[in-house]
Amino acid sequence: MSAAGDTNAITPPEIRLRKGQTPLVCLTAYTTPIAKLVDRHCDIVLVGDSVGMVLHxxxxxxxxTLDMMIMHGKAVRRGLxxxxxxxxxxxxxxxxxxxQAFRNAARLMAEAGCAAVKLEGGESMAATIRFLTARGVPVMAHVGLTPQAVNTFGGYCVQGLGDDAERxxxxxxxVTEAGAFSVVLEKVPEPLAKAITAQIAIPTIGIGASPACDGQILVVDDILGMFxxxxxxFVKRYAELGSEAEAAIGTYAADVRDRRFPAAEHVYAAASRPGDFA
Incomplete structure (x- = not known):
């Protein structure tokens, strides 16, 4: 396990320098086991607030809540x-x-051990991003569809259509001018994502925003078929672990009911030694 600031870990400035280079690979993670699986493959691992829907x-x-994010952040930190x-x-x-943003971002970094925070919003959050980055908090921005504003948008709708593209x-x-080191573009049309990627000096990370972006992010439970x-x-399934897990659980249940499990190889004999856990 490495802590934030270790020399082996990728840093926000290194991510910024990846603009226009090999696409950035990003996934969410919420637990230590998943963090260990994604670490060697990903440039960025995000503990997203999607944890509320996916795990809770x-x-x-x-x-x-902030406490939920800190708890899951600590778990992921242990696996990276x-x-x-x-x-x-x-x-x-x-x-x-x-x-308020600095107070909570500082707590998040100190307790969870993350090297950066992500927040949603564009022009309305520029002053906050500037304030945070000036005080040592690297910020990943998030524009387009911002799920925390889902009630304002009236649902998980595509953003940036027609005249709304200018917004x-x-x-x-x-967010670029304010000092963000990268920006997530969510659920925007491909021509707009391509134009923004060419326009700004920081990497764009797409989720439903086409391959024109400088990187891509998805929820790991989505690509594994667990959620x-x-x-x-915009989600591509790379496995169907949910259905495989359900089938395995069903087989276990049948084995228990039919007394096929536990079998002889799973049972300790009377001659077992105290403390024999093998």
């Missing part, structure tokens, strides 16, 4: 050695103003 059964990300760890600031922990352009430019409550168009 919430209907949106709005009920996620190489990838840059970024943790989301949850809804209500930064919108009040730059001072997303301004947002991306504002199936809904499946956005």
């Amino acid at each position: 059964g919430l209907s949106s990300t709005l009920g996620v 050695e190489r990838a840059l760890l970024v943790v989301d600031l949850p809804f209500g922990s930064y919108e009040e103003g730059p001072e 997303i352009r301004r947002d991306a430019g504002a 199936t409550d809904f499946r956005p168009k």
Whole structure:
């Protein structure tokens, strides 16, 4: 396990320098075992507030708390050695103003051991991003569809269509100028993602924003087929572990009911020694 600041870990400045280079590989993680699996393959591992929906059964990300993010951030930190760890600031922990954002970002970095935080919003968050970066908090920005504002958007709708494209352009430019080291573009049309990627000096990380971006991010439970409550168009399944796990659990249940498990090889004989755990 490495801690934030270790020389082996990728840093925010290194991510910024990857603009226009080999695409950045990014995934979410919420637990130590998954962090260990993704670490060697990813440049960035994000503890997203999507944890509320994926692991806690919430209907949106709005009920996620700072304590939840710290808990899952600590778990992921224990599993990483190489990838840059970024943790989301949850809804209500930064919108009040730059001072609130710094207070909670500092706590998140100190307790979870992350090297950067992510927050949602464009022009409206530029002053906060500037305040944080000036005080040693690297920020990944997030524009386009921002899930914490889902009620404002009226659902998980594509953003930047028609005249609305200019708003997303301004947002991306504002977070770049404010000092963000990268920006997530979520659920925007390909031509807009391509234009923004060419326009700004920091890497764009797409989620439903086309291969034109400087990198891609998805929720790891989505690509593994573990989270199936809904499946956005931009998700590609690389495995169906959910159905495989259910089948395995069903087989176990049948073995127990039919007394096939435990079998002789799973049972300790009377001659077992005290403390024999093999």
